[in-house]
Amino acid sequence: MLQDKQERQSTEPGVLRARFARSIGAKLVFTLALFLIVPGILYWRFQSADETHRAFVLDSIRHHGTAIAQALANDLGDAEPDIFPKIAQKLQLFESDGVRLRLLFNPESESGGDFFYVASAPAEPQIDGERQYLKESGLLGDIWSSCTGVAEVSRVAVAPDASHEVVVSVTPIKTSQGCWVLMTSLAADEPAALSLIGPYWQRPEVIVAAVIYLLMASVVIAILIDMRSGLRRFERLARTIADGSDKRASFVRMNRLPELDGVARQFDEMVGRLQKIAADVRESAEEQVHALKTPVGTIAQSLEALRSAVPKEDERAQRMLSIIAQSRQRLSALIAAGQQSTETTARLASPPREMIRVDTLIEGLCEDFRGPCEARGIHLELVVRQPAYLLGSEEIIETILENIVENAVGFSPEGGTIFVQLSQHKDSVTISVRDQGPGASLDIIDSLFDRGVTKRPASHAEDGNAHFGFGLWIVRRNVAALGGSIFARNVKPSGLELVIEIPGFVPA
Numbered sequence: 001m002l003q004d005k006q007e008r009q010s011t012e013p014g015v016l017r018a019r020f021a022r023s024i025g026a027k028l029v030f031t032l033a034l035f036l037i038v039p040g041i042l043y044w045r046f047q048s049a050d051e052t053h054r055a056f057v058l059d060s061i062r063h064h065g066t067a068i069a070q071a072l073a074n075d076l077g078d079a080e081p082d083i084f085p086k087i088a089q090k091l092q093l094f095e096s097d098g099v100r101l102r103l104l105f106n107p108e109s110e111s112g113g114d115f116f117y118v119a120s121a122p123a124e125p126q127i128d129g130e131r132q133y134l135k136e137s138g139l140l141g142d143i144w145s146s147c148t149g150v151a152e153v154s155r156v157a158v159a160p161d162a163s164h165e166v167v168v169s170v171t172p173i174k175t176s177q178g179c180w181v182l183m184t185s186l187a188a189d190e191p192a193a194l195s196l197i198g199p200y201w202q203r204p205e206v207i208v209a210a211v212i213y214l215l216m217a218s219v220v221i222a223i224l225i226d227m228r229s230g231l232r233r234f235e236r237l238a239r240t241i242a243d244g245s246d247k248r249a250s251f252v253r254m255n256r257l258p259e260l261d262g263v264a265r266q267f268d269e270m271v272g273r274l275q276k277i278a279a280d281v282r283e284s285a286e287e288q289v290h291a292l293k294t295p296v297g298t299i300a301q302s303l304e305a306l307r308s309a310v311p312k313e314d315e316r317a318q319r320m321l322s323i324i325a326q327s328r329q330r331l332s333a334l335i336a337a338g339q340q341s342t343e344t345t346a347r348l349a350s351p352p353r354e355m356i357r358v359d360t361l362i363e364g365l366c367e368d369f370r371g372p373c374e375a376r377g378i379h380l381e382l383v384v385r386q387p388a389y390l391l392g393s394e395e396i397i398e399t400i401l402e403n404i405v406e407n408a409v410g411f412s413p414e415g416g417t418i419f420v421q422l423s424q425h426k427d428s429v430t431i432s433v434r435d436q437g438p439g440a441s442l443d444i445i446d447s448l449f450d451r452g453v454t455k456r457p458a459s460h461a462e463d464g465n466a467h468f469g470f471g472l473w474i475v476r477r478n479v480a481a482l483g484g485s486i487f488a489r490n491v492k493p494s495g496l497e498l499v500i501e502i503p504g505f506v507p508a
Contacts, residue, residue: 025228027224028221028224028225028228031220031221031224032221035213035217035220035221039210039213043201046200046206047200050195050200053195054195054196057192057195057196058169058196060192061169061184061186061192062169062171062184064099064169064184065101065169065170065171065182065183065184066171068094068101068171068182068184069171069172069173069180069182071094072087072090072091072103072173072180072182073173073175075087075090076173076175076180077175077176077177084118084119087103087118087119088103088118088119088123091103091119091120091121092121092122092123094121095121095122098186098187098189098190098193099184099185099186099187100120100121100122100184100185100186100187101120101121101182101183101184101185102117102119102120102124102130102182102183102185103118103119103120103180103181103182103183104116104117104118104134104143104180104181104183105118105177105178105179105180105181106147106178106179106181107177107178108178115140115143115181117130117131117134118180137157138157139157139168139170139183142168142170143170143181143183145170146170146171146172146181147172147174147179147181157185168183168184168185169183169184169185170182170183171183171184230256230260233256234251234255234260234264237249237251237254237255238251238267250264250268251263251264251265251267251268251271252264252265252268292331292335293335296328296331296332296335299324299328300328303321303324303325303328306321307321354391354392354393354394355389355390355391355505356389356390356391356392356393356394356397357387357388357389358388358389358390358397358422358424358429358431359384359386359387359388359422361394361397361398361401362382362384362401362420362422362431363382363384365398365401365402365405366380366382366405366420369405369406369409372409373409373418376409376412376414377414377415378409378412378414378415378416378417378418379416379417379418380405380417380418380420381417381418381419381420382420382421382422383419383420383421383422384421384422385421385422385423385424386423386424387424388422388423388424388429388504389424389429389504389505389506390429390482390502390503390504390505391482391503391505392481392482392502396478396481396482397482399474399475399478400431400475400478400479400500401431403471403472403474403475404431404433404472404475404498404500405418405420405433406471407433407471407472407498408433408434408435408437408496408498409435411435411437411438411496412435412436412437413436413437416435416436416437417436418433418434418435418436419432419433419434419435420432420433421434424504425504426504427503427504427506428501428502428503428504429501429502429503429504430499430500430501431499431500431502432497432498432499432500433497433498434491434495434496434497434498435495435496435497436494436495437494437495437496438494439490439491439494439495439496440488440490440496445488445489445490448472448488449472449473449475449476449486449488450473451470451473472498475500479500479502482502482503483502483503484500484501484502484503485500485501486498486499486500486501487499
């Protein structure tokens with residue numbers, strides 16, 4: 001019962017959550033969540049830093065244009081007629097790599113006037129193209145905003161022909177002659193301009209970082225999945241060896257994880273030892289039973305001879321012969337129970353695995369019990385919902401069914417009914433046997449499957465090893481050998497139900 005309690009405890013929600021938290025599957029889920037959350041956090045932080053960087057670059061360009069405008073302010077305020085060639089020459093002094101300066105002039109201070117393209121640095125030979133660019137890019141609106149407003153304008157402008165993109169700072173210089181506007185631009189291939197063009201996630205460095213991150217995440221997740229798959233494969237191998245479906249299967253030969261080679265060797269050695277122990281236990285049990293049956297048989301033959309020799313009038317001698325006969329009968333039952341116990345122990349060490357048709361087996365067994373049940377006025381009702389299969393041996397299953405049905409018969413009142421049900425749900429076979437007897441008291445129901453526990457009525461003390469408290473104990477051991485579980489519960493209005501659940505088998 002301690003094992004059953006431990007199995008029930010291992011299925012409690014808290015225990016299941018703790019086991020899952022320690023599993024590789026949980027670590028895989030956590031890793032996936034981490035790899036999904038971290039990029040969002042990093043992207044948000046880096047995007048915030050990029051916006052600050054963009055503002056800094058734009059501000060720098062604006063200040064750069066302002067500084068040049070202030071340097072030109074005195075000359076631009078001169079009313080000399082040849083001011084335009086002079087300004088064009090001076091603008092060339094501020095020429096630098098990757099930076100384009102454009103100077104425009106509007107002699108009128110109000111909106112609606114035309115701007116004159118005065119000069120550029122470096123010099124632009126195709127003036128018409130420059131005019132078209134200013135018109136189609138929408139920069140003229142920024143130019144007027146700078147002349148009529150109080151703030152300078154800084155923004156990113158895209159060339160209409162899509163040949164390049166530039167960062168533009170528009171700086172007004174107001175003089176008595178009109179409004180001068182200095183436009184400072186960066187070529188699209190400049191490092192400072194590249195950081196301002198296009199969405200942040202399209203940056204080359206972001207794409208490279210994302211690719212590296214995805215590769216790293218894929219490698220880590222693949223390692224975890226491979227580890228989990230390897231352990232699952234190891235589990236299937238263990239089940240194959242336990243089922244005996246492949247007699248040549250071994251952990252060392254079928255293991256694919258080098259890290260588990262040592263464990264595989266230990267498992268193979270353990271399986272070999274268990275199989276040898278099981279064979280030795282069976283051999284020893286057969287020898288002991290054979291050794292004990294011979295003197296017991298001799299005693300039985302001697303008793304028959306003594307009964308014939310002792311006069312029936314000698315009551316004392318007849319009583320002694322009856323005591324010897326009862327002791328011989330008890331000894332025979334104990335030998336049979338001990339043989340079953342030893343065989344059950346051997347099955348736990350090396351359980352047999354064959355495909356068994358349980359419904360056919362249980363129908364035949366119930367048919368054998370109908371005669372004894374009817375003789376005692378007990379009705380036996382069998383319900384088989386569908387064909388059921390499991391891996392085991394007929395001997396083990398017969399022992400289980402015989403003991404639980406015999407237990408139900410022993411506690412059933414005259415005129416009572418024993419209900420036997422068999423069903424298979426997905427990967428489990430359920431067998432239940434319910435009687436209409438007195439049930440089990442609360443102080444014994446948890447120990448019904450312990451060795452030596454029996455509450456069979458004295459009136460039912462006929463032949464059978466269940467009288468010594470071995471029957472249900474052997475049942476539990478045999479069910480455990482098949483990888484199943486058994487529990488007892490009282491039913492209303494009266495009676496006891498034994499429920500067995502054993503892993504099922506679905507034939508191909």
